[in-house]
Amino acid sequence: MTWHLLRDTARPGWQNMAVDAALLDLAAEGGDAFLRLYRWEPHCLSFGRHEPALRRYDVERIRALGLDVVRRPTGGRAVWHAGELTYAVAAPLVPFGGQKPAYAAIHAVIAEAIRSLGGDSALAEPGRALSPGAGPCFSAPVGGEVLIGGKKVTGSAQLIQGDTLLQHGSILLEDDQSLVRGLAGQGGDEPAEASLSQALGRMVGIEELSLAIAAAARRAFGPMTPISADSNRIATHLPRHQARFRDLAWTWQR
Amino acid sequence: MANVPDNLLYTAxxxxxxxxxxxxxVTIGVTDYAQGELGDVVFVNLPKPGExxxxxxxxxxxxxxxxxxxxxSPVAGEVVEVNAALDADPAVVNRSPYEEGWMIRLKVDNPADVDALLTPAAYRTQIGA
Known part of the structure; x- marks a missing residue:
């Protein structure tokens, strides 16, 4: 399996989701694998594919605050993408040995990257599954997610299309998820998440984390060829995905 | 070991x-093997009758x-009924994939298409059961 590394620029939510979906197309077509590292500009609230956002979050307040919003193609629950780095892996499932081994292998890379920065990361024990209506993503860890000091530092979700996987996740650098907790009416709750800067007692930058993840991924998966989001391979798949993720009927479907 | 009933047909x-x-x-759902691989089902999004x-x-x-x-969809056809009970209790797909956990009933365009699906023996081979 040939791996490609896409260290992307910051984009709006609808563009970010379209690029991830295009990478899934490419992985399905050609059997290549992609690791993408990116940020969100403007900062963005993303909902899970089946999350009942209309009844779970304060929609009026989201509108009043002028927040950028997108619905992901993957499962899970809401994430506020601000002081964080997002990773995406699009790849055939077979070389990983299936969906669950892929989830574990990718999180092992994230945990290893955090350890290389000095963080004492661990993977969450298997627990009960949470419904899409259970509230913000970072409010509770799910089995296999990356923790520091028992608190969730990475929230991930998957989309399986046939034998191909898209997994993306948010790694908190400095921001907490209090905004999304407040939108869910959980404003006074003790945060269940940790940021890397908090845990390490120093500022961890986007570039530092991005390089650490790329290095850990190369150690785990082998060499990676750089690729640009402007490449023709990706660009040809973008338009139909961009239309979907810009569509308010998609974002506010439930 | 995943349950592969002899009275059903299957897809890859x-x-x-x-x-x-x-x-x-025909009644369509996911197999016992599939529900085991998926893990705890928390939501099922189904079409509307007539689609x-x-x-x-x-x-x-x-x-x-x-x-x-x-x-x-294993074969071409029109949805005539969906299992609305999955809205309230999606985990029934894990507990009873072949009975209460069914998903849609389809009016098949061409009944011969059903004959071309995988036999229980062929599906067992595919999943290594």
Missing amino acids: DHEYVKRGAAPGI KFSAHQAFGTIEAVKAVSDLF
């Missing part, structure tokens, strides 16, 4: 097809432990 995408609801109507699908076209999505997967 891990759906099953059960005949017998009515002439030309038409071609063979291998996605008719819905299923979410388990933050992973969303497409559900593929």
Whole structure:
């Protein structure tokens, strides 16, 4: 399996989701694998594919605050993408040995990257599954997610299309998820998440984390060829995905 | 070991097809193997009666432990009924994939298409059962 590394620029939510979906197309077509590292500009609230956002979050307040919003193609629950780095892996499932081994292998890379920065990361024990209506993503860890000091530092979700996987996740650098907790009416709750800067007692930058993840991924998966989001391979798949993720009927479907 | 009943037909995408609801109507759901691989099902998104699908076209999505997967129609046809009980209790797909956990009933365009699906023996070979 040939791996490609896409260290992307910051984009709006609808563009970010379209690029991830295009990478899934490419992985399905050609059997290549992609690791993408990116940020969100403007900062963005993303909902899970089946999350009942209309009844779970304060929609009026989201509108009043002028927040950028997108619905992901993957499962899970809401994430506020601000002081964080997002990773995406699009790849055939077979070389990983299936969906669950892929989830574990990718999180092992994230945990290893955090350890290389000095963080004492661990993977969450298997627990009960949470419904899409259970509230913000970072409010509770799910089995296999990356923790520091028992608190969730990475929230991930998957989309399986046939034998191909898209997994993306948010790694908190400095921001907490209090905004999304407040939108869910959980404003006074003790945060269940940790940021890397908090845990390490120093500022961890986007570039530092991005390089650490790329290095850990190369150690785990082998060499990676750089690729640009402007490449023709990706660009040809973008338009139909961009239309979907810009569509308010998609974002506010439930 | 995953349960592969002898009275059903199967697809490589891990759906099953059960005949017998009515002439030309089949019941479709995901196999015991599939529900085991997915893990705890937390949501099932199904089409509405009257919607038409071609063979291998996605008719819905299923979410388990933050992973969303497409559900593929085994044959071409029109949805005549969906299992509304999955809205309130999606985990029934885990508990009873072949009975209470069914997903849609389809009026098949061409009944001969059903004959071309995987036999229980062929499906057992595919999943290594």
